[in-house]
Amino acid sequence: MKRNVDLNEISDGRLYSANDMVKVECGDCAGCSACCQNMGTSVVLDPMDIWKMQRGTGRMLEKLLKKELELNVVDGIILPNLRMNGTREVCSFLNEEGRCSIHPYRPGICRLFPLGRYYEKNGFHYFLQIDECRKKSRGKMKVKKWLWIENLKTYETYKTVIQKYDSNMYVVPAYE
Numbered sequence: 001m002k003r004n005v006d007l008n009e010i011s012d013g014r015l016y017s018a019n020d021m022v023k024v025e026c027g028d029c030a031g032c033s034a035c036c037q038n039m040g041t042s043v044v045l046d047p048m049d050i051w052k053m054q055r056g057t058g059r060m061l062e063k064l065l066k067k068e069l070e071l072n073v074v075d076g077i078i079l080p081n082l083r084m085n086g087t088r089e090v091c092s093f094l095n096e097e098g099r100c101s102i103h104p105y106r107p108g109i110c111r112l113f114p115l116g117r118y119y120e121k122n123g124f125h126y127f128l129q130i131d132e133c134r135k136k137s138r139g140k141m142k143v144k145k146w147l148w149i150e151n152l153k154t155y156e157t158y159k160t161v162i163q164k165y166d167s168n169m170y171v172v173p174a175y176e
């Protein structure tokens, strides 16, 4: 999802790569599930998220859309997002112990948080959102360890291609 924000206002002003250390380590989120609630429609899923979720849960998208996911328009495109339930707006995958029930195959945005991606011409860097995680005394950890994504280089290329594809949806053909 594109955001028009001033990076200096929401981050520590640094851009990170996969091998850099960043202050994200939050003690395994023990006792906290704040970022699994009140997210509205903002946890948008990409094709890889859906593929992994289908494999992990053994349920196809049509079934997931009945309970855990929903469809919304994002930047002019209809995309699936995590559904939040009840007055507390809790993610459908958060279990009674306040833990993620699909942790090994949770969506890319959940793995990334509280990091974000800053896209440039031929790729992106990561940035740290300073006011998002509730745990204020966080330790340092390598970006790639925090993400824990298999074949990260390939995944980063995939995210760049997807982002370019989304941007191109807005290019008005020259012949119109």
Ligand code: SF4
Binding pocket: 035, 036, 037, 043, 082, 091, 092, 093, 094, 095, 099, 100, 101, 102, 103, 106, 107, 110
């Ligand atoms: S999928 Fe898991 S990590 Fe992501 S918001 Fe839901 S419960 Fe939290």
Ligand code: SF4
Binding pocket: 026, 028, 029, 030, 032, 033, 034, 035, 036, 113, 114, 132, 133, 134, 135
């Ligand atoms: S707000 Fe921070 S500590 Fe709390 S669940 Fe999210 S990442 Fe974990």
